[in-house]
Amino acid sequence: EDKVVQSPLSLVVHEGDTVTLNCSYEVTNFRSLLWYKQEKKAPTFLFMLTSSGIEKKSGRLSSILDKKELFSILNITATQTGDSAVYLCAVEARNRDDKIIFGKGTRLHILP
């Protein structure tokens, strides 16, 4: 059965710390892995990863995919209170179903 597992489920750190969020998956015919940040309403798209070993970077956020070990990490350096959110990982499968499977998310809380 296809699945996406995120860890930890919740995390509390102090402002300025660096955090690493994990996403592992088991999906038939993997197409891409997506990271989203969800604050109030709709998740905000962060990264789409399709190739192993190539780091994607946006400001203090970066992410990398390992297709051999079937996981991705999302790093946030020098965290700020505005980084507090739920971070969602989703995996797209390239098959007849063309499905997207979401993880349960990691709730990150940054203490001032």
Place this chain on the structure above:
Amino acid sequence: NAGVMQNPRHLVRRRGQEARLRCSPMKGHSHVYWYRQLPEEGLKFMVYLQKENIIDESGMPKERFSAEFPKEGPSILRIQQVVRGDSAAYFCASSLQDLKQYFGPGTRLTVT
């Protein structure tokens, strides 16, 4: 505890027909959100409902689209007179008191 359930998983409609997408939230969850995911794009918020109330429909097209979440039964997203541009994956999420959202597997709508 079963997760968020959506059905059907795949729906094919001809132009001009009606599409009805159903979402059963997780047990105990009274908040439901509908999103649309277009190819190569992130999730787009459509509507946020609580039991028998629409809280926020700012992302819903003004015509042909409607949503409800009755006291009993699943939430329904209804698209009347579908057009090819409605073809997309529609995701439902549920939450407990506007907290972390849990996503369903999605319904892929294809309009021919």
